[in-house]
Amino acid sequence: ESHLWFSPKDESGKVTLDNRSGVYKKTTFTFDLDLGFKFLVSDIVSLNISGGAHFPSSDYLDDIAGGNSTDLYFTGLVGVSVSPFVRSDSDNDGILDKYDACPDSPEDYDGFEDEDGCPDYDNDNDGIPDVQDQCPNEAEDFDGYMDNDGCPDVDNDGDGILDINDECPNQPEDKDGYLDQDGCPDLDNDNDGIPDEEDACPNQPETFNGFEDSDGCPDQLNVFSVSKISYQAEEIFYENSAKIKPEGVQKLDQALEVIKQDHSSVWRVEGHMDTHGTEQYIRKMSYDRAAAVRDYFVSHGISSSRIDVYGMSDDFPVGDNTTKEGRRKNRRIEIVKEER
Structure with missing residues (x-):
């Protein structure tokens, strides 16, 4: 109108x-x-x-x-x-140039700072482009664990303990009731050298007195019930040697205590070998190692008349000599009570 x-x-x-x-x-x-x-x-x-x-x-x-x-x-x-006063939008992103921080680069409209007019190729500024970033709005924490996915890993091992509180962030806590708040799996709670999965008493250390030392439980030794004490050669001697290691001394002291308390007993020390080496070497090494144990006992107060020595060579295997583990089992010292 x-x-x-x-x-x-x-x-x-x-x-x-x-x-x-x-x-x-x-x-x-x-x-x-x-x-x-x-x-x-x-x-x-x-x-x-x-x-x-x-x-x-x-x-x-x-x-x-x-x-x-x-x-x-x-x-x-x-x-x-x-219209001399045109309102221009150079990059055609719908944001006028006067309000556009990047007038020549169109906004990418990815839900992150879409009002500034600038394309955001790395929203969280973690150095991983959004097209490759599984968490484009959360910065990667770069802690050495899955650092290429672009997501912060606040609990790497998924044990429910945040990495900032986790002493072992890449190993899950085993939740066995022992130090469960530190975030570390406790594979040997009592530090007796017997893994908890094999330890009948995981929170009580084995006493290693020559009596049921493999069950992981502390045992009160009845010396009169002990008839044989066995050690792997690697526990007592240096490799390819009859020289006793410092750790071997600690082992032999357990046997020494048994022999001392059972003061009327007589024992024989047997040296056993695997099949690796010449017959002469095997026989000599088996004897020399048994003799070294006998000499240690004698030097600590045991009468030589109570200790016999036998080099058993490789004649009495307890393991398969064709395997590394079998040969390890065969290299051993056995201290056996003799009936008289």
Whole structure:
């Protein structure tokens, strides 16, 4: 709807008669029907084409009133629009340049800082591109555990103890009721050298007195019930030698205590070997090792008459000499009580 002012003139440009004599009002309301198109030529210029039908409420636009209907007229428009104050968006990301921190790089709309107009290739700034980052909004903690997935690993071993409180962040706590808050698996709670899974008393150390020393439980030794004490050669001697190691002394002291307390007993020390080496070497080494044990006992107060020595060579294997473990078992010292 529009408001129209009119003043009709004749062909010579003179005001028409009725117009001049004031027969009618020179203003009227017009109902308009327009249809047009605007073609964008550039960011600031557009071409406009339109047409319209106009229905005024007066019949005097032409100074002539005829019939019962009002006047009707049509218009056409061809023009150009110029907008010197255009609001530009150079990267077409929907954020106007004046608000766009990166006007030449379109926003990536990944849900992270999407209002700044900048593409965020590494949201969490952990050095792992978002396209490769399984946790693009959480920075990798780079603790040496799965550092390439882009996710912080707050509990590497999944034992329920956060890495910041976990003394063994890459080894899960075994939750065996012993020091379960430190985050470390306790494979030998009592530190007796016997793994808990093989230890009948995992929280009580074995006494290693020559009596049931493999069960992991402290035992009160009845020396009179002991008839044989066995040691692996590696526990007592240096490799390929009959020289007793310091650790071997601790082992032999256990046997020494048994022999001392059972003061009327007589014992024989047997040296056993595997099949690795010449026959002469095997026989000699088996005897020399047995003799070294006998000499240790004698030097600590045991009468030589109570100790016999035998080099058993490789004649009495307890393991398979074709395997490393079998050969290890065969290299041994056995201290056996003799019946007299």
